[in-house]
Amino acid sequence: MRHFDLVIIGTGSGNSIPTEAMAGWQIAILEKGTFGGTCLNVGCIPTKMFVHTADQAAAPANAEKLGVDAHTDAVHWPEIRDRIFNRIDPIAEGGRNWRANENANVTVFEGTAHFVDAHTIDTGTGETITADRVVIAAGSRPTVPDIADLDTTGFHTSDTIMRLDELPESLIIVGSGFIASEFAHVFSSFGVEVTMIARSNLLLRHEDLDIAERFTEIAKNKWNVLLNRKTTRAEKTETGVKLHLEGPNGEETVEAHQLLIAVGRQPNTDLLHVDNAGLDTHADGRIKVDEFQRTSRPHIFALGDISSEYQLKHVANHEAKVVRHNLEHPDDLVKSDHRFVPAAVFSNPQIASVGLTEEQAKEKGIRYVTASQAYASIAYGWAMEDTTGFAKLLADPATGQLLGAHIIGPQASTVIQPLIQAMSFGLDAKTMARGQYWIHPAMPELVENALLALPLD
Numbered sequence: 001m002r003h004f005d006l007v008i009i010g011t012g013s014g015n016s017i018p019t020e021a022m023a024g025w026q027i028a029i030l031e032k033g034t035f036g037g038t039c040l041n042v043g044c045i046p047t048k049m050f051v052h053t054a055d056q057a058a059a060p061a062n063a064e065k066l067g068v069d070a071h072t073d074a075v076h077w078p079e080i081r082d083r084i085f086n087r088i089d090p091i092a093e094g095g096r097n098w099r100a101n102e103n104a105n106v107t108v109f110e111g112t113a114h115f116v117d118a119h120t121i122d123t124g125t126g127e128t129i130t131a132d133r134v135v136i137a138a139g140s141r142p143t144v145p146d147i148a149d150l151d152t153t154g155f156h157t158s159d160t161i162m163r164l165d166e167l168p169e170s171l172i173i174v175g176s177g178f179i180a181s182e183f184a185h186v187f188s189s190f191g192v193e194v195t196m197i198a199r200s201n202l203l204l205r206h207e208d209l210d211i212a213e214r215f216t217e218i219a220k221n222k223w224n225v226l227l228n229r230k231t232t233r234a235e236k237t238e239t240g241v242k243l244h245l246e247g248p249n250g251e252e253t254v255e256a257h258q259l260l261i262a263v264g265r266q267p268n269t270d271l272l273h274v275d276n277a278g279l280d281t282h283a284d285g286r287i288k289v290d291e292f293q294r295t296s297r298p299h300i301f302a303l304g305d306i307s308s309e310y311q312l313k314h315v316a317n318h319e320a321k322v323v324r325h326n327l328e329h330p331d332d333l334v335k336s337d338h339r340f341v342p343a344a345v346f347s348n349p350q351i352a353s354v355g356l357t358e359e360q361a362k363e364k365g366i367r368y369v370t371a372s373q374a375y376a377s378i379a380y381g382w383a384m385e386d387t388t389g390f391a392k393l394l395a396d397p398a399t400g401q402l403l404g405a406h407i408i409g410p411q412a413s414t415v416i417q418p419l420i421q422a423m424s425f426g427l428d429a430k431t432m433a434r435g436q437y438w439i440h441p442a443m444p445e446l447v448e449n450a451l452l453a454l455p456l457d
Contacts, residue, residue, distance in 0.1 A: 006025055007027075007133070008029050008135045009134070010137035011099075012316060013313070014029075029099055042159045046084050047158075062385075075167065080190075085163070112271055117276055133327060136300065138272060138306050141268055142158055149235060150234040152236050154241075156259065170193040171257070175197075202216050203219055203225065207357065210358070211392070241257075241258070266285060289302050301327070350407075350408070351406075352415070354405050356403045357406065375389035375446060379441030392405070395429050
């Protein structure tokens with residue numbers, strides 16, 4: 001039985017952990033799927049490449065109000081798909097080959113691994129190994145809900161929908177979160193008739209309520225949005241799929257050529273048999289870790305979707321840096337910083353957020369003030385003729401410290417960055433607004449005006 005100084009399970013952010021400082025260590029890297037993890041292969045990177053293309057396809061529809069007569073002639077799905085994956089697939093394979101063939105101290109095992117005990121791992125390749133230290137970075141996978149006969153429909157998840165052979169005429173999306181909303185934008189921009197099915201009364205219901213309500217209102221004007229629906233049964237048809245629903249009006253059905261299940265993601269903990277290693281887990285399956293990313297067994301670390309409440313690549317990357325340091329410097333541990341974790345939804349319109357929602361502030365009993373600023377009231381908003389976007393800020397009225405920021409509108413994921421910076425470095429709203437120049441007329445004036453509108457003590 002081979003022994004290793006370090007075993008890393010998962011090649012997303014976990015693949016960045018081995019460094020030159022570990023050149024003297026014997027390291028095993030275990031991967032059950034494609035090298036690079038969710039973000040590279042089926043998540044952040046390909047989806048945003050599709051989103052950017054969708055933005056271009058959708059742009060002519062907004063041109064008329066600017067006095068421009070434009071139109072989209074055609075969308076060539078195979079070319080779009082192949083352009084994206086002809087770039088991504090070689091990166092994934094190159095990463096695998098580099099680790100397997102060019103790192104003398106690294107051994108790659110390709111199989112579904114699981115723990116035998118706290119120091120012993122079945123690699124899923126027919127070989128069992130032991131290790132002094134283990135990093136679990138095994139990620140997550142799409143959740144598939146319990147819907148009768150769903151498995152007969154040939155449904156898709158976010159793992160497979162981007163590699164369709166051809167663009168369908170119609171698509172049902174079961175789900176109402178960020179994955180569902182991004183794919184609704186992509187496929188509708190490419191001319192697909194999109195139906196979204198949500199169990200709740202809002203899309204993106206985990207966002208600040210004002211943001212979720214505005215996004216739902218906009219979405220209803222673009223897609224067939226069915227709220228407060230429970231999907232009870234799926235049925236394969238000659239042309240695609242039919243779903244049976246229960247809702248406010250009783251039973252109903254919807255049909256389309258393709259079906260996307262996008263109700264969330266679940267950690268891959270169950271595949272690892274972590275109970276054999278004596279690891280504590282949360283009720284949702286995530287592995288419990290402390291501020292140093294250590295599990296209940298101090299020689300085992302975990303990071304990313306397998307342990308974090310934030311299913312975000314930038315969080316996994318941050319945690320990987322923490323784990324790397326703590327492996328190299330066990331007597332000088334550093335903590336992960338999850339104080340101000342931002343997130344974005346790359347739908348249309350974009351949404352970005354950081355910190356508390358107003359509902360969370362109320363629930364926690366935190367004293368706050370709030371202010372909103374519309375894109376329509378700044379000069380660049382006039383240029384874009386944007387009538388729906390806005391920024392909403394929450395702040396401590398006594399200190400002016402920002403508690404939360406929420407933006408819906410063009411380039412929200414970029415416009416929010418100075419607010420993330422202010423929160424991270426303790427810059428109060430008044431100093432931020434008045435202590436620097438703001439380029440006029442540019443979109444960041446949205447932030448400046450929202451800061452100035454906060455009714456601070």
